[in-house]
Amino acid sequence: MPVLTRTEGPICIITLDREAKRNAINAEMTESIDAALNEFEDDDTLRVAIVTGGPNVFCAGTDIAEGSGTPTKRGGLYGIIERHASKPVIAAVEGMALGGGFEIALSCDLIVAASDARFGLPEVRRGLVATSSGMFRAPRALPLNVARELLLTGDPIDAERAEGLGLVNRLAEPGGAVDAAIELAERIILNAPTSIGQTLGVIDAIYTDADGKGWDATRSALKVIVASEDRHEGVKAFFEKRVPIWPGR
16 A cells, blocks of 8 residues: 554554655555545544655655546545545655645645755646645745745745744654654644634635635646646656756747
C-alpha cells in the first residue's frame, strides 16, 4: 500500500509511502489517502490526524506520468483537497512539499515543518497552473505578494520564511516534524471534542463560498491551459529533461 497508518492513542498518523516517486500522487495513492482519512473521521476514538510523507520528502504533487486518478466522494482531489473534516488534520512536512504536495498541506488545518522543508508551486515551469486549490488557498494562507511570488516564479520558500509569514505553526529539527506534530495534537486533544468540531465547522463555513468561487475560477483557467501549446511543451520538456521553449500560446 502507498499509504501507511498507525495510531498513538487518539492520534492517527497517515504516512505517504511512495518515496521512490517522491510521494507523487497517482490513482492508488488518492484512493488510499481517502480511505485512511475516512477511517479516521469515522472512528470516534480518534481525535487528530497527522499527514506526513516520511523522513525525506512530503509530496511532489501529481504523478505527471500517471495522473492522480478520480477525485473521491468525501475527499475530492487526492482524497483530501476538498474534504470537510470535523476533526483536525495536521501536516507534518519533511523535505519538499511542492505543487500538489503543498496544496495537500494547505488543505490541512495546521502545518508543522522541519527547518529544512521547502514549500512551492512550480506548475508554471511546466506550462500548468496550480489546479488543486493553490491559486486561492496560497493567497489566503500567505501575504498576497508572497503567494504571487510562489505562483508566478515557481520558486519555493524555506520553512523558516514560511514560519515567519504565519504559514507554518511549528518548526522542528530535521527529522522531528512528526514528533512536533504529535506534541501539537496532544495540546488539541486536551480540549472538548464538541468545541473543536464546532470551531472547525464555523471556520469551514466562512470559507465555503470563497472556495466555490476559487474552484470556478480554477476550472476556467484549466480549460485554457489544457488547450495551450505551452502546456504541451512544458510537459514534453519535463520528460525530456530540458528547458522548455515556450510558444506563448
